[in-house]
Amino acid sequence: MNKEWEIKKSKITFFKCIHVGKFGETWKSxxxxxxxxxxxxxxxxxxxxxxxxxxxxILGKLHHKNIISLYGVCTESYPFYIVTEPMNGxxxxxxxxxNTTPAELVDITIQVTDGMKYLGEQDYIHCDLRAINILLGxxxxxxxxxxxxxQHLNSNKYWTIEKGxxxxxxxxxxxxxxxxxxxxxxxxxxxxxxxxxxxxxGDLPYRGMTNKEAVELVSEGDHIFxxxxxxxxxxxxxxxxxxxxxxKRPNFKDIFD
Numbered sequence: 388m389n390k391e392w393e394i395k396k397s398k399i400t401f402f403k404c405i406h407v408g409k410f411g412e413t414w415k416s417x418x419x420x421x422x423x424x425x426x427x428x429x430x431x432x433x434x435x436x437x438x439x440x441x442x443x444x445i446l447g448k449l450h451h452k453n454i455i456s457l458y459g460v461c462t463e464s465y466p467f468y469i470v471t472e473p474m475n476g477x478x479x480x481x482x483x484x485x486n487t488t489p490a491e492l493v494d495i496t497i498q499v500t501d502g503m504k505y506l507g508e509q510d511y512i513h514c515d516l517r518a519i520n521i522l523l524g525x526x527x528x529x530x531x532x533x534x535x536x537x538q539h540l541n542s543n544k545y546w547t548i549e550k551g552x553x554x555x556x557x558x559x560x561x562x563x564x565x566x567x568x569x570x571x572x573x574x575x576x577x578x579x580x581x582x583x584x585x586x587x588x589g590d591l592p593y594r595g596m597t598n599k600e601a602v603e604l605v606s607e608g609d610h611i612f613x614x615x616x617x618x619x620x621x622x623x624x625x626x627x628x629x630x631x632x633x634x635k636r637p638n639f640k641d642i643f644d
Contacts, residue, residue: 394458400416403415416470443469456472479517507640511539517581556602575637613626
């Protein structure tokens with residue numbers, strides 16, 4: 388990581404832990420000279436500091452209004468910190484606690500599409516696109532975050548999944564577990580499941596099924612049921628994004644054409 392991103396830990400004040408996951412902890416914090424920030428640490432995780440910082444290296448190369456902005460890193464002593472712009476919770480929490488209107492859902496869809504379109508143009512894939520990994524910024528701006536699984540394709544069509552990679556199975560495209568590979572069209576599948584989350588106010592995909600049962604369902608060429616009361620045109624968009632074969636799915640740039 389370029390030293391220009393380095394922030395002294397003495398400038399950081401932690402306020403509140405807002406999320407604990409398998410990739411680390413997320414805190415509302417303050418950084419002297421920058422103001423409110425969000426800090427991600429890898430305390431109590433089993434990944435190396437170098438792997439943890441891969442996410443920061445990616446974020447440092449991305450600049451888009453719908454992708455979380457990197458402010459800096461703290462790498463001079465363990466544990467390392469990734470410092471980003473301040474956030475106000477995640478989309479899943481928002482969906483489960485608010486009665487969103489169809490207009491809001493369309494706006495959410497457009498913002499996520501814009502961010503993912505940009506990501507694909509930079510030759511990256513996210514590999515973990517879901518409501519909990521989309522954060523809420525100021526002025527109703529959404530930020531795609533949690534790039535811990537993201538990969539640069541280096542002009543290749545696919546990324547071969549590395550042994551030991553833990554994917555979010557319920558959001559993973561069939562080629563992820565059938566062919567052990569992912570592409571930007573795999574992110575389109577995950578986007579289709581995200582649309583389902585929007586239509587069901589943040590419900591768990593394949594509720595009542597185990598991960599294994601969900602994989603078996605999709606492997607047979609089927610997909611998650613389409614909610615009857617989803618917003619107009621969401622149903623067909625979901626169906627298009629959840630095509631079994633990745634070359635049958637739309638590109639992010641074509642989703643609203």
